[in-house]
Amino acid sequence: MDMMTPVKDTALLDAMAFVWLEADRLDHREFDDWLTMWSEDAKYIVPIEPGVTDFEAHLNYAYDDAEMRAKRVERMMGGDSVSASPLAKTVRALSRFRLLSDDGRILELRCMQSLTEYRRERIKTHVADLEFTLIREGSGFKLAQKVVRLINADHTLSGISYIL
Numbered sequence: 001m002d003m004m005t006p007v008k009d010t011a012l013l014d015a016m017a018f019v020w021l022e023a024d025r026l027d028h029r030e031f032d033d034w035l036t037m038w039s040e041d042a043k044y045i046v047p048i049e050p051g052v053t054d055f056e057a058h059l060n061y062a063y064d065d066a067e068m069r070a071k072r073v074e075r076m077m078g079g080d081s082v083s084a085s086p087l088a089k090t091v092r093a094l095s096r097f098r099l100l101s102d103d104g105r106i107l108e109l110r111c112m113q114s115l116t117e118y119r120r121e122r123i124k125t126h127v128a129d130l131e132f133t134l135i136r137e138g139s140g141f142k143l144a145q146k147v148v149r150l151i152n153a154d155h156t157l158s159g160i161s162y163i164l
Contacts, residue, residue, distance in 0.1 A: 012099045015109045018141045023092040031073040039142040046148045088119035107134045
């Protein structure tokens with residue numbers, strides 16, 4: 001679907017609202033609610049190499065299943081992680097949404113994220129393409145996969161005290 005094709009249903013708008021809610025929950029540290037947005041076998045992935053699609057065969061900054069997502073939240077909120085102390089304040093801006101596919105059950109969406117972090121009296125910005133695979137469940141969605149493709153992932157990253 002390109003920008004010249006009229007949206008005949010609300011699939012793109014509904015998906016955008018879901019993705020904005022996910023970003024808002026992360027920025028406001030509503031991690032318990034954020035964890036409920038995921039399907040049972042979903043993956044959260046932050047690859048190192050640009051263009052990689054076989055995530056299991058390549059090194060990633062994150063390749064989290066449900067247990068690892070919960071542990072990541074626990075470490076951040078528990079203060080046990082050096083990289084998460086103090087926990088950064090974040091604000092995400094999402095734009096350039098594109099519906100990649102929609103078969104009525106599974107929807108694939110790509111957008112751009114600019115994440116601003118404030119920590120230790122410094123501001124940093126991280127920019128990424130986000131790829132979402134959403135599964136329809138009832139009247140809403142569940143995350144089946146989220147891939148965060150940082151534009152500088154193949155270079156040195158400093159400690160990140162939040163979920164991208």
